[in-house]
Amino acid sequence: IEQGANNINLVNPTHYAVQLATLLKKYKPSVPVVYNSSGYESAETLKMLDGLVDIYLPDFKYIRNDKALKYSRAEDYPEVAMRALEEMYLQRGKTEFDENGIMKKGMIIRHLILPSNTNSSLxxxxxxxxxxxxxxxxxxxxxxxxxxxxxxxELDRKITEREYNKVVDYALNLGMDKIFIQSGESADEKFIPDFDFTGIIK
Incomplete structure (x- = not known):
């Protein structure tokens, strides 16, 4: 925070949820607390964080059980994620921004579009x-x-521009006006860390 961070972004913090709830009840940072997760969350756990998290940043990966089973071995992902999203929205459905347009409170649902799976995205x-x-x-x-x-x-390729535009156009046709979009250049291995603990362990 002293170095100018806009928020405290907790990435996949579910296994520390009990400790986080205890901590955040004692110390509330002066910047928003972001709960950044896969969406595969227990609604009961999220209720424990009610009033302590400012921004929920969940994924919503799959709406079809067969896809969730095939790609992530989590057949119940859709039902679990739906309940989790409902709880997050109940807590933080109202969005607030500061004078610089930076989110202070709210919810952003991420969806990664997969090749050959645009109908699921719709x-x-x-x-x-x-x-x-x-x-x-x-x-x-x-x-x-x-x-x-x-x-x-079917997953052994990047998505095409046509696939991505199909999903974006569908969102716009639904009247959705609170969407973030990406360029095709974001699909590049240079954005994937080496996961070799560089900078973490000496």
Missing amino acids: KILDFINEKFPNAYVSLMAQYTPCNDLSAVP
């Missing part, structure tokens, strides 16, 4: 538009295939 947009009309939505074009994907060959 269903996700229908759900979000109906259930969470005041939430912001980030439509991500950054899917980058890695390693051996022979078991799921």
Whole structure:
């Protein structure tokens, strides 16, 4: 915060939720607290954080159970994520920005568009538009295939411009006006960390 951070971004912090709830009840930072997660969250856990988190930044990956099972081995992801999003929206459905246009409170739902899966993305947009009309939505074009994907060959490529535009155009046609979009250049391996603990462990 002293160095000018706009927020405290807690990435996938679920396993520390109990400790975070205890801490944030004792110390509330002067900048927003962001809960950045996969969306695969227990609604009960989120209720414990009510009033302590300023911005929820969840993914909504899948709306179809077969896709969730095939790609993430989590068949119940859609139902779990839907309940989690409902709880997040209940807590932070009203968005607030500061004088510089930086979010202070609210919710941004991220959706990573996958190749050969745009119909699922459209269903996700229908759900979000109906259930969470005041939430912001980030439509991500950054899917980058890695390693051996022979078991799921449809994922062994980046999404095309046509696929991405199909989803963006659908959102606009629904009247959604709180969306963030990306350029195709975001799908690049240079944005993927080496995960070798560089800068973390000496």
